[in-house]
Amino acid sequence: MSKVKYYYDSETLSYRKIERKKGRKLGYALLGITASFLAGFLLLLVYLNLPQIETxxxxxxxxxxxxxxxxxxxxxxxxxxxxxxxxxxxxxxxxxxxxxxxxxxxxxxxxxxxxxxxxxxxxxxxxxxxxxxxxxxxxxxxxxxxxxxxxxxxxxxxxxxxxxxxxxxxIPAIQPVKNENLNRMASGYGMRMHPILKYRKMHNGMDFSAPTGSEVYATGDAVVKKAQRTTGFGNLIVLDHGFGYETYYAHLSDFKVRKGEKVKRGEVIGEVGSTGLSTAPHLHYEVHKNGKVVNPINFYHGDLTAEEYDIMLNQSALENQSLD
Missing domain, CATH: 1.20.58 (Methane Monooxygenase Hydroxylase; Chain G, domain 1)
Known part of the structure; x- marks a missing residue:
């Protein structure tokens, strides 16, 4: 409640109440609103220009x-x-x-x-x-x-x-006949005199001379493709090693495997003999790659020492008479 103000009237020698004019009240109100608006506007300008002030x-x-x-x-x-x-x-x-x-x-x-x-x-x-x-x-x-x-x-x-x-x-990698069973490496790969036909012809493998019954080993993991009697090779085993490799084991006296059987490298597959066109007990061994005959001398790295391989290499190069 606002205070009531008085003034002294000298004519009436009494105090009179001061009455505010209505127009002045309205002016004060408008002035207050204007001042508030200006103050708010100024504060907004200050706020916008002071980035450190954040909500x-x-x-x-x-x-x-x-x-x-x-x-x-x-x-x-x-x-x-x-x-x-x-x-x-x-x-x-x-x-x-x-x-x-x-x-x-x-x-x-x-x-x-x-x-x-x-x-x-x-x-x-x-x-x-x-x-x-x-x-x-x-x-x-x-x-x-x-x-x-x-x-x-x-x-x-x-x-x-x-x-x-x-x-x-x-891949073929060992000798098909152990060294202790060998009499000699009778003939190597190349042109040789055939012992029966008596003329020089290509000898497609290597002959390992050994006593009849000596064990013959698979030179690599394979599947038995053939195990049968033939005219020239006598008792013949053919192993399919995959990857284009096949090996032939000829003139055997006995089979230890059958067609379709899986064998591992070093497993006994037959015995040395002298069947077919053969003049003495031995194993005729061939290696085929992609249908072509290759020199078996390149496939004995699995069980021969350097000295043994060198001896075999020299013997196989001799153009002596083959045993088949």
Missing amino acids: PKEKAMKRELQNMKLQYEVLNKKMTQAQKVLAEVENRDNNIYRVYFEANPIPEEQRKAGFGGINRYKDLEGYDNSKLIVETSKRLDVLQKQIVVQSKSLDEIANLAEEKEKLLTA
């Missing part, structure tokens, strides 16, 4: 933005580290694994190729931090593609390794 919501959003930038920086560092590790794997893949397994290296352009076509990152543009987000997204996409390419490459290498292991166990 709690703005402060929270600013903290969230800073945290986002920090997370993107951490993500980029992790991607950089991942790319270094992947580059080392790619280097070993191209220069070790693929060289060993005789596979073509993967071109660098294929490993690090970008993505063509439409703009994949259009939705990420138009913001204050679009550049950071787009560049990070691009790096992540390229890294993911590199990982996919390398994963497929390692799958291929694993398959090649499995095939290589099978090849190493299948």
Whole structure:
């Protein structure tokens, strides 16, 4: 309640109440409203020109933005580290694994190729931090593609390794008759005088002279393709090693395997004999590669020392008479 004010009237010698005029009250009211508006406007100008003054919501959003930038920086560092590790794997893949397994290296352009076509990152543009987000997204996409390419490459290498292991166990690699059972290495690969036909002809294998009944061994993992009596070779076993390799074991006195049976390198498959066109007990041994006869002297690395191999090499080169 506002105070009532009085004044002294000298004419009436009494106190009179001071009455406010209605127009003045309205003027005061308008003045107050105007002053409030101006004060508010001035405060707004001050607020807009002082960026350090932030609302709690703005402060929270600013903290969230800073945290986002920090997370993107951490993500980029992790991607950089991942790319270094992947580059080392790619280097070993191209220069070790693929060289060993005789596979073509993967071109660098294929490993690090970008993505063509439409703009994949259009939705990420138009913001204050679009550049950071787009560049990070691009790096992540390229890294993911590199990982996919390398994963497929390692799958291929694993398959090649499995095939290589099978090849190493299948390829002929040992003597078909043990040294302790050998009388001599009677004849090698090349032109030789045939003991029965009495003319020079190609001798497609090697003759190992040994007592009748001496054990004959499979020279590599294989499947028995033939185990039968023939005219020229007498009792003959043919092993299919896969990868284009076959081996022939002729003039046997006995079979220890049957057609279709799987055998391992070093497994006994028959016994030395003198069946067919043969003049003495021996094993006639041949190696075929992709349907063509090759010199067996190249396939004894699995059980001969360098000295033993050198002796056999010299003996096989002699143009003596073959035993079949």
